[in-house]
Amino acid sequence: MTRFGAELRAVETSIPGLLLWDLPVHGDNRGWFKENWQREKMVSAGLPDFAPVQNNISFNDAVGTTRGIHAEPWDKWVSVASGRIFGAWVDLREGESFGTVFTAEIDPSRAVFIPRGVGNAYQTLEPDTSYVYLVNDHWSPTASYTFLNLADETAAVPWPIDLSRAEISDKDRGHPRLAEVVPMPARKTLVLGAGGQLGSALRRRFGADPSFEFTTRAELDITSDDLPLQRHWRDYDVIINAAAYTAVDAAESPEGRAAAWETNSTSVARLSALCASQGITLVQISSDYVFDGQKPSPYVEDDAVAPLGVYGQTKAAGDAAAGIAPRHYVVRTSWVVGDGKNFVRTMIGLAERGIDPAVVADQYGRLTFADDIVRGIEHLIAVQAPFGVYNLTSSGDVGSWADIARSVFRLVGHDPERVGSTTAAAYAASAAAPTAPRPRNSMLDLAKIEATGFALPDWQTGLERYVASL
Template structure:
């Protein structure tokens, strides 16, 4: 992003120790330096010191949050450092410093600091014991009010990861023309280690209408391309949620869709999401997360079945669509695992694990878990559910996604059956609390 060169005509000039809000790649074009680095990041590595002599054949990557210092060892040394952002005056507020001569660090400078040339400001830097660890770079969550957005912000809060949450009122992602220039250019995104886009148009049937079609493409495809371009300019990781609806569901029911299976969406919603996937891949640092049957805070299928069970209603539920439930909280945990672990960029499938099921089976699970007769649930076809018409959007019969990608990345999703049980219990607890009595045991 920005390459800097510092020329030193004599032996002994020493500078540091600065931890800055960007990554660095340091080397020398001519001469030699002694490099010293102090880990200032939160975690067990805080305070770790590494030193190394650098010549023109050596370069060192210094990640954000690691303090950097150097001492010139030869005359006519040209110290170079490539950074991942342009220098900005406002960014200096995020700098952190450690004293070059702090005895706790134990750095053996080739030229003793009493004989070296140091800037006055560097002599005044605090000792390691007097500085707080640096928190990781924040995560940006546009679309923070939806099921996935709420789960993401809850997860970030409980794990202590700094984040910024945007609602539609703060930034309408579906309308790139309304974005501030610093968003479109990517300048405002550089300070984030990841943008996790939780905003989307998910009204599958409404997307089949003229108005819904335009809205789906704007939110799920056109704006995604604009955001991917901004993240690419910023060098920021972009996480994009996609769906089982990018597939036609024609695979045999004993098979699951792999990440490299060709897409063939049946509906306008699925088409817009498939287009969004293509747009995201223009950003070099991207994760496409395909998921299905998400259950989170607010209205969802499990909560609806629990409410109907409590009201004595015998509902109908579609029995020929096959997939797995996904807890929004589990989806959030898996995505942040990918970001935190530095997993390879690309496409991942992240749904609940375990045996596939149908919506009818899920409904019966809920009735059973809450002590109601599961036989009250009537299994029906999609056409029967829609009153004998085919007015709704076509849905894939097989929505089962192969989970090898996320398992290989070191994350094991929750069992789909357990997701239904836990959500039903949570609904029952909320209802009992609202009624002023204890949840049933």
């Protein structure tokens, strides 16, 4: 019998992510009423914001009709409109909980949230039973399911009505036992811009992980209008956008300006909208160049942006665009060093060729090593840190480019006093081509990310490690 007057609440089960819900049902002499799904209330009470796109109704007229065990590649919210069912759920996802079983009776006062990859089956306990389910992907005949036999001895589901007397389809009778089930793989992480400094570091860390996919622009063009059609996006949980236009000086030219805006802003907006529609977490890489560098102290995440040049303007716009995705991390870095051409490698080359450079001494900040950015991204996702903007650089005292150059010379066995000093203005005036304006102060405050339990060594320790690796 339907229970009336229960409070809306979620009950955790033995299967991770599977939530049993009590629903308030209001009844009188005319019948009853309930809010079957109410996003604001239920998300506040602990329901994942799973963004359903399709509503289905299943009706069974006979007691004992049994459906399942099917694990679909989408999340599912199941409730009963009339009658009563016995529900059985078996975790068919890769991982330690594979094979875990949970059962419960469901009437109109109860519902269940079933995460992707958890097998679900239902047996009707009353005649004329109908149940309703919301899913967050459109049904497709090409969708990849995972199945388990209803009579599997390992799961040993305690069916109220013996399966020998139940109404079961021939297809459901033929599904495999648990030992033969191929687990449903986890949703994947897609890395865009896999050929750059950060992309290379991500590939080095996760290249052997089958749940990671790496693409370059030649393989997946995020500037294309048909981006939503280029993948089955519900297969992805996280997109790390390591693709960027980073030619700071060239961005000031007419051609560079257009390319920087397309890659760093317009494409991010397109990608963010895609993530919003598909429930994907977007990791967007930002830059100290979104600030003008006039602040006398380190920048915090919610300081107003005021970029000086085109590159900084496009990155600031990209940060704002990333906010379209409800699940987003904007990781703001400074002075990135990784594979390929960079300031540290340039200084090593000058030292070894006997060239004594004059290096800018009136711009200040900290280095950020690509491998450390990877660790920071991994940490934010693993601990499920609140979504938003996070500064991520090495720690330690502020240093100028000249300070860093002298440290590099010292680490490769050359006299650091060979490095002279100049000003940003003098360097720009002597350059062969126009240079973009750069922030004087690139210092980023790290308190927010450190509060999540993540910390990095000071930049000088990181520099020693990086130079040693070369």
